[in-house]
Amino acid sequence: MKILKHLVIVFIAALSITSCFEDNDDNTISANEISDFVWKGMNVFYLYKDNIPNLANDRFSSNEEYANYLNDYAAPEDLFESLIYQRQDVDRHSWIVNDYIALEQFLSGVFKSNGLEYKIFLEPNSTNQLMAIVRLVLPNSDADIKGIKRGHIFNTVNGTVLTMTNYSTLLSTDNYTINKATYNDNGTPETTDDVVISGSESITLNKLEYSENPIYRTEIFNVAGNNVGYLMYNGFTANYDSQLNDVFANFKANNVKDLILDLRYNPGGRVSSAILLSSMITGQFNGEVFSTEQWNSEFQTHIQNENPELLINRFTNTYNGTALNSLNLSKVYVLATRSSASASELLINSLDPYIDVIHIGDFTYGKYQASRTLYDSNNFERNGANPNHAYAMQPLILKSLNKVGHTDYYNGLTPDIELKESYLNLGILGDVNETLLAAAIAHIENSGKLITIQSRPRIDLKLIKDSNSFIPFSDDMLIDKDIPEDILNKIHFK
Template identity: 40%
Template structure:
């Protein structure tokens, strides 16, 4: 709450138009006015965008005239982003985004989305012919795909009878209902086998605690967790998984983040505290906001510390989860990672590194060390703030860079000691000790061996498409000011 009050003082002192004057904003540019003022106050790179400067407009009318030049609030929003920092990885995306339906955005943060349940990766044919296919790497439990028998490892070469290409893959899989045509792998040059499945999107809630196992390997008792999103709605499930590891007296821990694009910084802090336990109260990570926020904020309010308790509240301040964290007090942890491991996944890796031995298996992580908040069109930019407007536009701008206790992060991602990518011709069953990446990590634990003959990533998988790219919260990391 102290941070919220500090930021509100900042907003009221620096935004051109005061709250008492905000009601005079022309109705036709109401959302545009919200966009400009929110970015002016919070955007991490505000000082590098000339049109967001505090001195850009001399009075209200100059601002309104400028905003009137944008009929679509989204066009205004994206015109005000600092592009060199917004999309260093992918010129077709930005880290900040705006939505016209914040209900869907809030659901996504809770793990609830409109989906068929398939998670897909795109790959070029191995023979260099220009052919393109996708494979199913995961299926959401309870989804239409799950119900109709779609499984990990299935190969798809056509949708609705249309051959897949890099150009049409997003469009074909974005429909509410479609028919997939399955194929045999055939050494990376799939051939259609005549099987089809028709799938329909529905609202599905995914438990990100995908798989938990305890594996005995000689004298090692290894806990395995596949964790797919840092969603605070499931913090209790995550803590329960660690209770099982604790009661099983595991000697080693593998956390599989290969499909985890991020989520809540608070949940990331909880996970780090579950792995350890011996550092309660010490610095897990620290946030760097724009110069205006930093100038008026106590640095102690911008840190996340290791904790021994989960204390989650809803947006109205009501406690929804209050329980002791099940900590393992480990000095070493193993992570399975990929180029889909981003944001909060990388935060956990980065924040644990100064304290314990962190070992990685997989391929280089995505590299995203900045985070966002959700801004709503109310007097204080809060969902529960005074005078919340009737429209459902909301913004998710980047507002902070996050660092570990040594002031470090990894903008280019983390490179594993053991380099190994998935092979669509041999994916295995997630959580099974013979699944290739898990098997290799177990070998790393029991033998210390790091060498592997080659990485398939360089021969087949670059660049690739992932169906999660179309999600509103793709590779997001966020904090909540409750």
């Protein structure tokens, strides 16, 4: 979920907090209390438990062996990382933090940000020097107040040229100064003479507490005699579900016949919000299967035996007792890119068996797994959390499937109309001439026929980093459903 722009996670190298275990001879064995929470939480919930031998229920023959195992790790983070399945290739998204207050703020939309979102590219004809191009400026943020616009370029921070070795350090601080730059192609189609020129205008940016409204922009266009709604939605954040319903009330009141949903920079968020938005787009599928869930084999078996409905997420027609404003559409246009992840992909994938989803843009990120916040309590909930520390985990606990079982889209979802953004000519978001939006409008004007859209000539830049990828949890898909105590008690390692 893209709502925290700066979360500091302080790693503790050595911990003295201990808990006690009784072995078969009733001898007291000391072990790290936080590491005990880490192992037990991962043993119960981790999606890839079956692939990690150290998480097997019969891994330890005695409490003493278990305590010795925990004490082999200098810090809970080390233990946690040792239990992750294929960090680079499969599980890129499980995390642990030592401050769950900061995590909760992160997940609810309170964070520190200067309001700048950007992509970092290699400068032309360089193997080391970098430039950043602004793709989005958050409203009323420090960057917005100081006049930074989408498409602005900078290649120095605090007077230092950005390079492959220093960009992460320079851009991770709460305060820094950038110099606006220009891209000069010297009037030729070749890139061999292209240069980036740093200007004299400097802007100091400060990361301040910020609460992002994911409803970035809404418009209603008249296309071929019908009203077309446009919504740029940048995060599935439960705090704004009611306001989202109000947006659809306006669309409904204006007899919107087509909808363009812009998720190009939406890295995800809560499954519950994805269900609500999908139900507002449709409305005719109330109670039908939106998505299903696959947990680790032990959890899956117990849920199927005890409460199989828990594995199913269904379309709805209400939100907190209030009727949803649904458009009953049979087709939706979704603008999505590599920056569209998790809950954004869930929406596309889950709507696909029911209505015509016209995906315009690029392949999406490829995250089909969901996580849950685990606290050090008897049932891993916030209530009753151990007062001796503030650690929490956000491990992957399930993967989502649509109604017909489609999942594991590791390489992302395939666009119907492939059209990449040109970062040297981004256009204005919500403007009918902006490339991706123009493609959707052209498709509507052509009575739903797939058409070939040619964007303006674009220079292929080598992408190094997306600003959101600096942020832990930025592309999480979060579930918050209650798990019945009886199921949890049967699984919890004793």
